[in-house]
Amino acid sequence: MSTVFNFTFVPWFRSVAPYIHKHRGNTIVVGIAGEAIAAGKLEKLAQDLALIQSMGVDIVLVHGFRPQVNEQLRLKGHEAKYSHGMRITDSIALDCAQEAAGQLRYEIEAAFSQGLPNTPMAGATVRVISGNFITARPVGLMDGVDFQHSGLVRKVDTEGIQRTLDMGAMVLLSPFGFSPTGEAFNLTMEDVATSVAVALQADKLMFLTEVPGIRVDEADPASDIDTELPLADAKKLLAALPAATQPTDTAFYLQHCIRACQGGVERSHILPFAVDGALLLEIYTHDGIGTMVVDEKLESVREATMDDVSGIVALIEPFEKDGTLVKRDRTEIERDAGYYTIIEHDGVIFGCAALYPYPESRTGEMAALTVSPDTQSQGDGERLLKRIETRARAQGLQSIFVLTTRTMHWFIKRGFVQVNADWLPEARKRKYNWDRKSQVLVKKLN
Numbered sequence: 514m515s516t517v518f519n520f521t522f523v524p525w526f527r528s529v530a531p532y533i534h535k536h537r538g539n540t541i542v543v544g545i546a547g548e549a550i551a552a553g554k555l556e557k558l559a560q561d562l563a564l565i566q567s568m569g570v571d572i573v574l575v576h577g578f579r580p581q582v583n584e585q586l587r588l589k590g591h592e593a594k595y596s597h598g599m600r601i602t603d604s605i606a607l608d609c610a611q612e613a614a615g616q617l618r619y620e621i622e623a624a625f626s627q628g629l630p631n632t633p634m635a636g637a638t639v640r641v642i643s644g645n646f647i648t649a650r651p652v653g654l655m656d657g658v659d660f661q662h663s664g665l666v667r668k669v670d671t672e673g674i675q676r677t678l679d680m681g682a683m684v685l686l687s688p689f690g691f692s693p694t695g696e697a698f699n700l701t702m703e704d705v706a707t708s709v710a711v712a713l714q715a716d717k718l719m720f721l722t723e724v725p726g727i728r729v730d731e732a733d734p735a736s737d738i739d740t741e742l743p744l745a746d747a748k749k750l751l752a753a754l755p756a757a758t759q760p761t762d763t764a765f766y767l768q769h770c771i772r773a774c775q776g777g778v779e780r781s782h783i784l785p786f787a788v789d790g791a792l793l794l795e796i797y798t799h800d801g802i803g804t805m806v807v808d809e810k811l812e813s814v815r816e817a818t819m820d821d822v823s824g825i826v827a828l829i830e831p832f833e834k835d836g837t838l839v840k841r842d843r844t845e846i847e848r849d850a851g852y853y854t855i856i857e858h859d860g861v862i863f864g865c866a867a868l869y870p871y872p873e874s875r876t877g878e879m880a881a882l883t884v885s886p887d888t889q890s891q892g893d894g895e896r897l898l899k900r901i902e903t904r905a906r907a908q909g910l911q912s913i914f915v916l917t918t919r920t921m922h923w924f925i926k927r928g929f930v931q932v933n934a935d936w937l938p939e940a941r942k943r944k945y946n947w948d949r950k951s952q953v954l955v956k957k958l959n
Contacts, residue, residue: 528887531861532797537569539716540678541796544706546722546760547577549786550617558721559624560633561792562683567637571678573709574641575686576621577702578613579760585609597655598757598765602662602699610699614687618643621685640682646670647705649690649698664690664698666705669712707769711776718773718781719792720766725785726804731763740800744774744808770806781806799858799887814900817853817865822846824862825853829883837919838881839949853881854900856893863888866897868904868913874938875911876955882915898927906958913958916951929954 545558566572582600583593586609594601602610625639648668652660667690677684686709688700703720710718727750730736742750748771750763757765770781784791784803794802817825825846832838846853849867856864863885870877879901884893905913914937915924921931932955934945945951 529797532859533568535860536716536796538571540571540573540713541565541717541719542573542575542706542710542713542715543792544575544702544718544720545577546702546720546786547579547581547613547617548723548760549721550576550620551580552786554721554786555620555624556627557789558786558792559621559627559639561790563625563637563639564633565792565796566639566683573674573678573684573686573713573715574621575688575702575706575709576617577688578610578617579702581613581617582606582609585613595758596658596660598759598762599652599660599663599701600699601658601660604662607662607697607699610689611697614689618685618687625683640680641685642677642680642682643685643687644670644673644677645691646674646684646686647690647700647708649692649700651692651698662697662699664700666690666700666708667692669709671712674709674713703766703769707773707776710773710778710781714777716779717796718770718778719795720769720781720783721786721791722766722783723760723786724763724766724783725787726783726802727763727767739804742804742806744771744806747771747774747806767806774806774808779808799861799863799885813858814854814856814896816904817850817855819847819850821853821855821857821862822850825850825855825865825881828862828865828885829881832883838883839946841881854897854904856884856897858888864893864897866901868901870905870908870910871938871940872908872910873940875909876938877905877908877910877913878941879913879915894923895927902956902958911958912955914953914955916945916953918949918951921952921954924954924956927956929956 549558562572562574586593586606589605591605600606622641625641628635628637646669647666649664650667652663652665674684686705688702688705690698690700706718726738727742728736729739747767751767751771754764757768759765766783770783773781782795782803782805784795788802791802826843829838833840852867852869854866855862864883866882867880868877869880882894882897901913915929917924932953934953936953936955937945
């Protein structure tokens with residue numbers, strides 16, 4: 514094994530570890546569009562889901578079958594009919610849906626049964642259990658349109674699903690439901706997945722879809738994907754969008770994500786199945802790959818507590834080793850925890866800075882300014898600086914200063930000016946390391 518691989522794999526695996534710990538014991542509902550299976554993505558998706566489950570995550574998998582049903586209808590010379598973004602299910606379409614669901618369940622179960630040596634599924638034992646967990650009701654008439662055998666979720670057997678998950682199995686649900694009289698209804702994958710996520714109070718609802726997510730500027734198809742969308746903003750966006758009629762419409766999956774979050778699901782996601790490993794990227798990396806709708810902003814800037822000391826130590830340690838920061842003992846950080854401000858995202862600390870006040874000189878030192886390499890160039894450094902400035906003003910300080918050997922230009926661009934080390938407060942001057950020759954930069958506070 515190459516040394517280069519060691520130096521890349523080990524830091525990467527360590528960076529993933531906090532997410533592995535965080536999601537262990539969570540319940541995730543995954544809705545996979547039928548288009549993903551039609552595009553040949555099932556084998557890789559099964560491998561990724563098996564991997565996620567092996568790390569202690571309970572998974573409910575809901576598959577769609579839109580293109581598969583349409584293909585069955587085409588073979589029978591029958592037209593697919595839609596209204597209000599839902600299929601109109603006549604008796605022929607219901608037969609086609611039942612055939613497609615049976616075939617897809619077979620294919621999905623087969624994909625989770627692979628265990629050939631030298632493959633990602635080697636040694637994996639994934640039990641997939643289906644059942645009549647969904648009670649349905651008819652859509653009925655809507656604006657004069659009779660949806661016939663199309664239905665909506667009426668009730669979810671949460672006890673049955675939870676017992677199955679507790680057995681260590683993955684629950685597989687087709688978009689079908691039955692009335693108390695035994696009548697079958699064709700449901701939508703999106704309605705089933707959302708209803709199940711809300712009923713279980715799942716930690717996540719994740720849609721693997723044809724779309725890459727919600728763009729920052731919906732009018733510009735080349736704009737970036739908005740990776741984190743607060744629920745309030747998502748609701749405003751949905752209100753401004755036209756009603757969804759097909760899965761590629763922005764409002765199509767967004768409306769279900771909003772419904773899930775309003776129903777108590779912590780986070781709901783829209784991911785592109787075209788990106789290999791989209792589920793892994795979304796769950797186990799900082800920014801993810803698609804759009805996450807969340808009831809409140811996950812990233813927060815706040816003052817540190819004793820519980821944050823380990824995270825601060827882990828964050829600054831690499832920078833102490835390469836000489837960017839002065840070495841600080843853990844006991845020192847524990848003693849000074851109240852001086853620190855941190856940036857936390859989803860329970861992981863990605864940035865920190867400390868303010869050591871010198872009230873007799875009406876100034877304070879900003880020290881240990883650190884941003885994780887994973888999130889640099891995203892404005893976190895400036896957010897920490899602004900928070901430190903706010904804390905300094907609240908303490909009646911008129912300026913803040915930093916000592917640095919490598920990042921002088923970053924501070925100068927943000928209003929700091931270089932001064933002689935003799936400018937330092939007497940108490941700080943006594944601790945100044947003349948051998949290190951750190952540059953002293955000062956910023957006056959308005």
